[in-house]
Amino acid sequence: MKRMNKNLLVLLVGLTVAFSSCKEDVIEPLENNTNPPGKVSNISITNGPGNATITFSLPSDKDLLYVKAVYNLANGQEMEVKTSYYGNSLLVEGFGDTKEHEVKVYAVNRSETASEPVFVKVKPLENPIWGVYRSLKAVADFGGLNFKGSNPSKADLAIEVLVLSKGKYVPTSKNIYTAAIDIDQSIRGLDTLSQKFAITIRDRWLNYSDTLFTTLKPLYETVLSKSTYKEVILPTDTPQEYSSTGVSKMWDGNIIDWPSVCLTKTTVLTPQWVTFDLGKIATLSRIVVWNYPEYLNAGRTYYYGGNLKDFEIWGTDNPPADGSYNNWVMLGKYSSQKPSKSAYGVQTSEDYAFANAGISYNFAVGLKKVRYIRIKSINNWQGTSFMSVSEVQLYGDPR
Template structure:
C-alpha cells in the first residue's frame, strides 16, 4: 500500500493538472516531455525523532515540477512525500525505530516523468511515543482512572485504554487523542470495582509502544443534582456585570448561549469570588467548569476574556455571614491549560473540543463533607479577574 503526502505548494501545482483534461475526461500531464529530468544532488540529512529532514540541490531542468521521496516503514507500508520545486527540502516521517532506512529521492517533471532514484540513508532518533510511555502513569480517580504523561515533542498520539473482561483485554472505547505537552486526562464512567487495565500509546503511523498493565479500583462518585443548587450572595461576593446574566445560570444546563452565563464585574481588578449551595453536604471529588466561548474571528473562542485561568475552589459547611474566608477550606488551586499551547486568541480543534466538554478539576481527598462552594478567580485569560462561566457540575459522594 502506498500512501502519499504533499507539501502545500506541491498540491497547488499538482492541482493544475486537472485543467488539461481531454475530451475523454482523461487527465494529461502539464506538458509532454518523455525525457527524464536530472537527479537531485548534495543531499544532506538531519535526523529527528521518528523522522528525518532531507535537504538537496535541484536539477537545472526547466520543466521540473516536484521532488518526491519514497520509503517503506517497518509495517510494510510504502509512503511517498512530495515537495514543490520552490522548496529544497522535505521531511520523511513515521518511523517507529532507530534503525537505518533507505530513502529513494526522485525529481519529477511536468510530464510526470521521474528521474533515476538517488538513495540516501537515514537513521531517525527515537520516536516520541517512547518518551511519553516512560513517563506514563495510570492512577485510580473518582469514577474512573487518570492518565498522566509528559509529551515534550507535542507529538500527535493516541493513548489506548483496554479493560480486562472474561480474561481478555478489550478496548474501552475511551481512548485519549492529544498533542498536549502535559497529558493529564481522566477516563470516567467506570464501575467502582477493582479492574485490570492495559494502556498503550501509538502514533498516526500505527507505531505502538509496549503496554502498561495495572489493577485499579475507581473511586465512587456521582453527579450531584443541580436541581438542589442555590445562589448564595455574601457581602464580599462580586456582583454580576449585567442584569441579564445571573449566578443561577451556572447550573441551568446551557453551556454556550448568551446571556445564559454568570458574568461578574469587569471593572474590578482584584481577585473575585462567587458562592453557591449544592443543597446537602457531600464528600466532594471534583467540579467540571464550562467556560463561556466568546464570539471572536467569526467563531466561538475559549481561553479568552473572562474565562478563568488561575483560580481556587473553596468548600464550607458553615460560611460566615460577613463573607470572609473563615470556616472555608481550600479544596484546590488550579491553572487552566490550553492543550495546544497556542497564543492568546488562537485555538485548535483539540482546544475547542476540550473546552466544550468542560474542564474537570479534582479536589483534595483529605477534607470532610462540604455543602457550600466558592470559586475565587485570581486571573482570567485576559489578565484581569472578572469571570465568565457558562456552567458548573459538582461531583462527589452524598451517601
C-alpha cells in the same frame, strides 16, 4: 414514412456525435518533457524521534516541479512525501525503531518525469511512544482511570486501554488522544470494581509500545444535583454587573441565553470571585463549566470577553464570615485552551462544539471534603478579570 426515417437518421447521427464527444477526461501533465531532471545534491540528514529530515540542493532544471522521498515502514507500507520546488527539505516519519532505513529521493519535472533516485540512509531516534510508555503512570480516578506521562516531542499519540473480560483483554473504546507535553487525562464511565487493565501507546502509523498491565479500582462518582445549590454572598465576593444576572443563574439549566449568566463587575480589574453552597458535603472529582457565548457578527462566540481563561476553584466546609480565604483550600488551578489554538476572536466549529458541551476540569484524588465552592477568575479571555459563566455542574462522592 420516408420523412420519419430521415428524422430518425438525423437523430441517430446527432446522438453518435454527442456520445463520441463525451470521452472520459484524462488528467495529463501540461508539458511533455521525457528527459529526466537532474538529481538533488548536497544531502544532509537530521535524525529525529521516529523521523528524519532530509535537506538538499535542487537541480537547476527550469521545469522542476517537486521533490519526493519514497521509503518503506517496518510493516511493509510504502510511504511517499513531497515538497515543491520552493522547498529544500523533506520530513520522513512513521519509523517505529532506531534501525537504519533507506530512502529514495527523486526530483520530478512538470511532465511528471522523475530523475534517477538518490539513495540516502536515515537512522531515526527512538519513537516517542517509548518515552511515554516508560513515564506513564495509571491510577484510579473518579469513575475511571487517570494517566500522567511525559511527551516532550509533542507527538500525536493514542493511549489505548483494554480490560480483562472472560479471560481476554478487550478494548474499552475509551482511548485518549493527545499531543500534550505533560499528559494528565482521565477516562470515565467505568464500573467501580477492581479490574485488570492492559494499556499500550500507539502512534498514527500503528507503531505500538509494550503493554502495561495493572489492576485498579475506579473511585465512585456521581452528579451532585443542582437542586441543592444556593448562592452565598460574602463580604469580599464580586457583585454582579446587572441586577438581571446572578450567581444562581449558573444552575438554572440554561447554557446559552441572556441574562441566564453570572456576570461580575466589568470595571473591577483585580482577581474576582463568587461563592456558592452545594447543599451537601462531598469529595469532589470535577467541575464542568459552560461559559457564556457572546453575540458577535460571526455568531455566538466562546473564548471571548469574560469567559474563564486562567482561574482557580476553591472549597471549604466552613467559610469564614469575613469573606477571607482562611479555611479555604485550592481544589485546582486551570488555564483554558481552545482546541484550535487560534487567535482571540477566531473560533472554529471544533472550538464551538468543545465549549458548548461544557469544559471539564478535574480535581486531584485525595482532597478534603467540601461543601462551599469559590470560582476565582484571574484572567479572562479579554485580558481583564470579570467572569461570564452560564452554567456549572459538580461531580463527586457525597457519601
